[in-house]
Amino acid sequence: MFFENLINRGSLPALVSTAAFTEERHRMIAENVANIGVPGYKTRQLDVKAFQSALGRALDRRGSDPRNPFVLEGNRQVRTNERGELVVTPTKRPVENLLFHDGTNLSIERQMSDLAENAMMHELTNTLLRKKYDGLHKAIRGRS
Amino acid sequence: MTTPIQGLGGSVPILPVPPAGPTPAVGEAGGKGFKQILMDNLNEVNRLQREADQKVQALYRGDTNNVAEVFAAVNKAGVAFDLLMEIRNKMVEAYQEIQQMRV
């Protein structure tokens, strides 16, 4: 699998997974923000640290041989399905113990700051991906 | 391990090179011939293009929601195709160079 090796090598699969993860997490945060003011609403979370450790494990398992598959598993929140796609399962377990008078634990401040941080991670990942693809194209053509 | 010097043409008969089935395009260095490599790569590029197409279709049909993965597949197919084109160009150049050699 000549091209698979080319593409699976180094950080590229980790970058693609991170871009997919930040996209899913953005959708989840958008849903939280949409539910501001709904009494009793409990926010949903996707733990970034859990994702990063699953990513680390997947990289270790692949090792330096790009023919090994790159698969996220062993985690209740993120995993790679049979088609190689990322599947996320947000949890309702709260990050911090908040409870407002209307029964919700939604803090606009926390959500907006998560939103900004997640968006920055997504932009950064896309920029790195762009650089990688450009680098591959340049290497192929042998000239800029 | 040293062997005693023996006369030439004795213990090591010179065999003719056996024809090796479908003729490899250029001399192989213990691997597949260029032709086989090219065919394999062509099939793989084809497969990657098809996969990218399927992912794009899934996106538009609403089966998948994740744009990042679709774009990654499209880029992957693009890079593979580029590489294939460049291999082909280099091979054509090499062939032309050989053709122009004065024998």
Added chain:
Amino acid sequence: MYGTLDISTSALVAQRRQLDTISGNIANMHATRDANGQPNPYRRRVALFATGDPSRGRGAPGVHVARIVNDPSPFHLKFDPDHPDAVMAGPQKGYVRLPNVDLSTEMVNALFAVRAYEANVTVMEITKSMAASDLRLLA
């Protein structure tokens, strides 16, 4: 990415309905008669929010106003026997029944609705910029 825009849009729609309800309450806070001219004070209305967006199908993420209900809390009573709608007889004689709308409550709710509206607009802006950054991967 476009599904994400729908989630935020449902929130904008819901918060606007909330603001409409609040505006109606404030506008009518002195109305002692109903639309037919009968002495029937305006009763405060409350928009009830619920998760989900049924307009986009079952289980679609988002938020919507499930119902707009009347606030059952009692009317305010103000002693004003000369008022044309003052109660004529009984224990509340001389009192006027005024709508159970409290301006400061309505203003605080309006501020909250505006903040929620703006938060969702911010989310939409970020959704758009993330989609643009995704497109740059292909260009």
